[in-house]
Amino acid sequence: ADKTLKASHQWPGGKGDVRDEMVQIIAREIGNAGVGLEVQVYPGASLFKPRDQWGALSKGQLDIAAFPLDYASGRVPQFSATLMPGLVRNHDRAKRMNDSDFMADIKALIEENDVVVVSDAWLAGAFASKQNCITDPESIKGQVTRAAGPAFEQMLADAGASIASMPSSEIYSAMQTGVLDATNTSSGSFVSYRLYEQVKCLTAPGANALWFMYEPILMSKKTWDGLTKEQQDAVMAAGQKAEDYFFEEAKKIDQKMIDTFKENGVEVVEMSGDDYNAWLEVAKKSSYANFEKDVPGGKELIEKALAVE
Amino acid sequence: MQTYIRVVSAVSRAFGIFSMLLLAAAVLVVSQMIFVRYVLNGSTIWQTEFVIYAVIAATLLGSPAVLIDRGHVGVDLLPEAMHGRGRLVLQIIAGVASLAFCAVLAWSGWVYFHEALTRGWKTATVWALPLWIPLLPMPVGIGLLCLQYVAELMKLANPRLGGRPA
Amino acid sequence: MTTLTMGLLVLGALLGLLATGMPIAFALGFVSIGALVLTDGFGALDIVGETFFGGLDSFALVSIPMFILMGSAVASSPAGKDLYIALDRWLNRVPGGLVLSNIGACSIFAALSGSSPATCAAIGKMGIPEMVDRGYPKSIAAGSIAAGGTLGILIPPSVTMIVYGIATETSIGRLFIAGLLPGLLLTVLFMIWTLISCRLAGYSFEQMAQRFTFKERFQALPRVLPFLLIIAGILYVLYGGVATPSEAAGAGALFCIVLVIVIYRIFRPGPLIEVFRSSLRESVMIMMIIGASELFAFTLSSMFITQSIAGWIGDLDVNRWVLMALINVFLLFAGFFLPPVAVILMTAPILLPIITQAGFDPYWFAVILTINMEIGLITPPVGLNLYVINGIAPDIPLQTILRGSLPYVLCMVVGIVILCIFPEIVTWLPTALMGPGG
Numbered sequence: 001a002d003k004t005l006k007a008s009h010q011w012p013g014g015k016g017d018v019r020d021e022m023v024q025i026i027a028r029e030i031g032n033a034g035v036g037l038e039v040q041v042y043p044g045a046s047l048f049k050p051r052d053q054w055g056a057l058s059k060g061q062l063d064i065a066a067f068p069l070d071y072a073s074g075r076v077p078q079f080s081a082t083l084m085p086g087l088v089r090n091h092d093r094a095k096r097m098n099d100s101d102f103m104a105d106i107k108a109l110i111e112e113n114d115v116v117v118v119s120d121a122w123l124a125g126a127f128a129s130k131q132n133c134i135t136d137p138e139s140i141k142g143q144v145t146r147a148a149g150p151a152f153e154q155m156l157a158d159a160g161a162s163i164a165s166m167p168s169s170e171i172y173s174a175m176q177t178g179v180l181d182a183t184n185t186s187s188g189s190f191v192s193y194r195l196y197e198q199v200k201c202l203t204a205p206g207a208n209a210l211w212f213m214y215e216p217i218l219m220s221k222k223t224w225d226g227l228t229k230e231q232q233d234a235v236m237a238a239g240q241k242a243e244d245y246f247f248e249e250a251k252k253i254d255q256k257m258i259d260t261f262k263e264n265g266v267e268v269v270e271m272s273g274d275d276y277n278a279w280l281e282v283a284k285k286s287s288y289a290n291f292e293k294d295v296p297g298g299k300e301l302i303e304k305a306l307a308v309e
Numbered sequence: 310m311q312t313y314i315r316v317v318s319a320v321s322r323a324f325g326i327f328s329m330l331l332l333a334a335a336v337l338v339v340s341q342m343i344f345v346r347y348v349l350n351g352s353t354i355w356q357t358e359f360v361i362y363a364v365i366a367a368t369l370l371g372s373p374a375v376l377i378d379r380g381h382v383g384v385d386l387l388p389e390a391m392h393g394r395g396r397l398v399l400q401i402i403a404g405v406a407s408l409a410f411c412a413v414l415a416w417s418g419w420v421y422f423h424e425a426l427t428r429g430w431k432t433a434t435v436w437a438l439p440l441w442i443p444l445l446p447m448p449v450g451i452g453l454l455c456l457q458y459v460a461e462l463m464k465l466a467n468p469r470l471g472g473r474p475a
Numbered sequence: 476m477t478t479l480t481m482g483l484l485v486l487g488a489l490l491g492l493l494a495t496g497m498p499i500a501f502a503l504g505f506v507s508i509g510a511l512v513l514t515d516g517f518g519a520l521d522i523v524g525e526t527f528f529g530g531l532d533s534f535a536l537v538s539i540p541m542f543i544l545m546g547s548a549v550a551s552s553p554a555g556k557d558l559y560i561a562l563d564r565w566l567n568r569v570p571g572g573l574v575l576s577n578i579g580a581c582s583i584f585a586a587l588s589g590s591s592p593a594t595c596a597a598i599g600k601m602g603i604p605e606m607v608d609r610g611y612p613k614s615i616a617a618g619s620i621a622a623g624g625t626l627g628i629l630i631p632p633s634v635t636m637i638v639y640g641i642a643t644e645t646s647i648g649r650l651f652i653a654g655l656l657p658g659l660l661l662t663v664l665f666m667i668w669t670l671i672s673c674r675l676a677g678y679s680f681e682q683m684a685q686r687f688t689f690k691e692r693f694q695a696l697p698r699v700l701p702f703l704l705i706i707a708g709i710l711y712v713l714y715g716g717v718a719t720p721s722e723a724a725g726a727g728a729l730f731c732i733v734l735v736i737v738i739y740r741i742f743r744p745g746p747l748i749e750v751f752r753s754s755l756r757e758s759v760m761i762m763m764i765i766g767a768s769e770l771f772a773f774t775l776s777s778m779f780i781t782q783s784i785a786g787w788i789g790d791l792d793v794n795r796w797v798l799m800a801l802i803n804v805f806l807l808f809a810g811f812f813l814p815p816v817a818v819i820l821m822t823a824p825i826l827l828p829i830i831t832q833a834g835f836d837p838y839w840f841a842v843i844l845t846i847n848m849e850i851g852l853i854t855p856p857v858g859l860n861l862y863v864i865n866g867i868a869p870d871i872p873l874q875t876i877l878r879g880s881l882p883y884v885l886c887m888v889v890g891i892v893i894l895c896i897f898p899e900i901v902t903w904l905p906t907a908l909m910g911p912g913g
């Protein structure tokens with residue numbers, strides 16, 4: 001009989017979400033490979049809560065997950081480098097990053113925690129505000145902002161924003177009531193939470209994006225070790241297919257966000273090279289500095305990431 | 310047996326009072342947070358997590374005291390309708406099954422706590438609180454809940470030891 | 476064995492354990508670990524602690540003990556009595572003024588408390604004896620308060636709406652406001668039925684009407700006003716852009732505690748400790764059910780039972796209103812036995828995708844679900860409000876309470892039908908205040 005693997009992620013299933021599609025591709029490809037493996041997909045956090053997936057993967061309670069790696073940064077502090085402001089900049093550089101020393105270090109840490117990377121994926125994100133266009137650090141001063149992840153919070157606080165934390169499902173109503181002035185999150189979430197109904201200006205990821213998050217497809221090492229060589233090859237081949245698909249789609253997600261916001265009369269801008277560098281200066285003395293101070297090997301990681309062409 | 314019941318119940322009550330203080334602290338911290346953010350327009354770092362973990366701790370540490378007060382709601386239709394032996398059997402099944410679950414939860418909570426402590430896990434926030442601190446109430450509170458359940462079962466076996474069992 | 480058979484086995488085991496009277500939280504937990512061990516081996520127990528803790532680890536949940544504290548603080552004071560006395564002085568010329576005042580007071584108090592038993596207790600403690608003294612039939616006195624008390628979870632704030640919001644990832648702020656007009660609708664329906672039933676019982680209002688001067692009327696206001704101000708304040712905090720629901724809950728709790736201390740001069744620690752004790756009791760009960768439900772949901776999903784049930788209902792291919800009727804019957808049945816929070820946690824994640832697929836609004840459905848849960852609170856065999864009334868008015872037999880409250884079940888069913896015909900009663904206010912969607 002076929003062995004059934006459990007694959008989990010937090011996005012809606014069957015609604016065209018790119019990360020769901022990646023997992024579905026892997027499930028399909030592995031199933032079609034005829035190596036005695038079947039994959040059961042649990043979308044929409046229907047099995048594990050998003051953050052609980054990491055522990056389950058390490059322990060072998062979960063086989064496959066599409067997982068924003070920063071969620072595990074409480075356990076492996078180096079992982080916050082994968083949601084560090086300004087470290088990636090754009091999609092083409094993200095692709096070059098995958099084969100860098102920086103990612104080699106990150107992947108080694110992933111394996112040390114009994115997890116294996118099946119596909120790489122970097123998601124871009126945007127800024128938006130009800131008041132003005134967020135371009136340089138000066139432009140966010142005094143605005144109540146929700147940020148995804150502590151590294152962003154530190155940088156934004158240093159730029160003079162006031163940080164509010166809330167689940168992403170509350171962003172819309174918090175903006176509506178005025179609790180929140182600005183937010184940054186992934187391009188996909190900007191569309192799915194209909195934030196175009198609330199904001200005045202969107203700062204889209206273009207050549208100079210601050211927000212990138214590493215959201216790879218992972219497999220439990222325990223599961224991996226239990227597979228035959230043939231099965232492992234099938235998994236990796238499926239992973240490559242999903243990764244190729246993702247790179248094709250990644251820029252389309254951003255474009256869909258831009259189109260949707262423009263259709264709804266929202267002004268759409270991008271950061272200039274100067275804006276980007278100004279933010280990088282803020283990040284260097286806030287989030288990067290804290291990361292280098294608190295995380296073993298943090299300094300080297302940042303250097304290796306910045307060294308990527 | 311009587312001493313055991315008395316001691317465990319006293320500890321449970323003490324933890325119950327501590328839980329009330331945690332609730333009160335949570336109320337004050339939320340109010341302080343609103344003040345900082347909307348009046349002083351400042352950022353809040355630790356408040357959200359503090360409040361979440363205070364409420365969880367109040368729940369876990371307060372659960373033994375709530376058991377004494379029979380506050381964990383159940384559907385006691387059938388036991389109420391029965392008398393004598395039948396009711397006793399049902400109550401023993403209920404008590405033993407509850408104890409079994411609580412024991413697993415306390416043990417599993419201990420394993421989780423121990424991992425967080427030895428591996429230095431933290432919360433993935435700016436505050437970066439060591440994770441073992443919010444996890445500690447799980448083995449402690451639910452462990453005490455197990456001891457309290459044993460006491461309740463003793464009362465069941467020997468009604469003279471006091472009160473109706475949970 | 477098919478997944479549906481396994482699902483039936485799990486359900487059977489759960490019902491069997493619940494029948495022994497064991498706490499719902501522990502029954503859910505026991506069935507979960509049993510099923511996990513049987514399907515995945517003992518290794519599965521590794522994640523019990525993490526899953527339970529993960530179920531509680533949410534800022535939105537913080538508002539549950541806060542809204543309970545808020546209601547409990549006000550309930551500990553004579554505010555409930557003052558509330559209906561003030562209403563009575565203003566409504567005394569209206570036939571049946573006193574019952575109307577009591578239901579109205581329930582409805583106002585519901586805006587100060589997230590839970591139904593608290594609402595019931597706060598108004599009923601003074602309201603029921605007063606009604607009985609003035610010659611109202613006991614069944615009507617008890618029934619109207621039992622039913623009025625259920626408004627606690629429909630009129631915002633609401634503990635069950637918070638749980639629904641978390642389970643379905645919908646906005647709690649929007650859910651709250653969605654419950655307001657339906658809450659007022661039920662209030663009016665309750666009042667209408669009460670007047671009718673008094674007439675049917677041959678009760679003559681005119682003889683009992685007391686007269687109050689305008690001086691007496693205004694004298695009753697000062698103690699009520701602060702609580703109306705708190706309600707206005709919370710609404711402002713929630714919808715005026717000051718804070719999120721959890722934050723508003725904390726501030727509301729603090730204000731209510733301070734106000735009760737100041738207005739009613741409760742400086743002794745005794746009553747205050749009692750406020751915290753009763754709040755702890757109710758919130759621990761709810762939070763433990765939430766943690767255990769997380770484990771139960773994980774178990775069902777891991778065994779693919781949830782998905783199979785959802786698929787099965789989805790494949791039924793019936794008219795959407797037939798589907799809605801079936802879901803209502805199911806919820807009603809679940810509500811007979813289980814408290815609202817448990818029902819919502821176990822069913823909302825399964826039902827919501829089906830509901831939205833069929834073209835129903837998730838906020839509208841939250842209101843329908845809540846009204847079903849309200850019915851559960853006043854129906855046997857497990858009706859929390861019935862027991863609360865029994866506790867505060869021990870001289871009224873349970874049967875009499877039951878006889879008085881069952882007609883209100885029909886009022887709520889009528890309410891559901893009205894909301895099905897005019898869903899705008901739910902959706903209009905959120906849209907007007909917060910814009911479309913969200």
Ligand code: NA
Binds near residue numbers: 630633
């Ligand atoms: Na309420």
Ligand code: NA
Binds near residue numbers: 812850851852853
């Ligand atoms: Na019921």
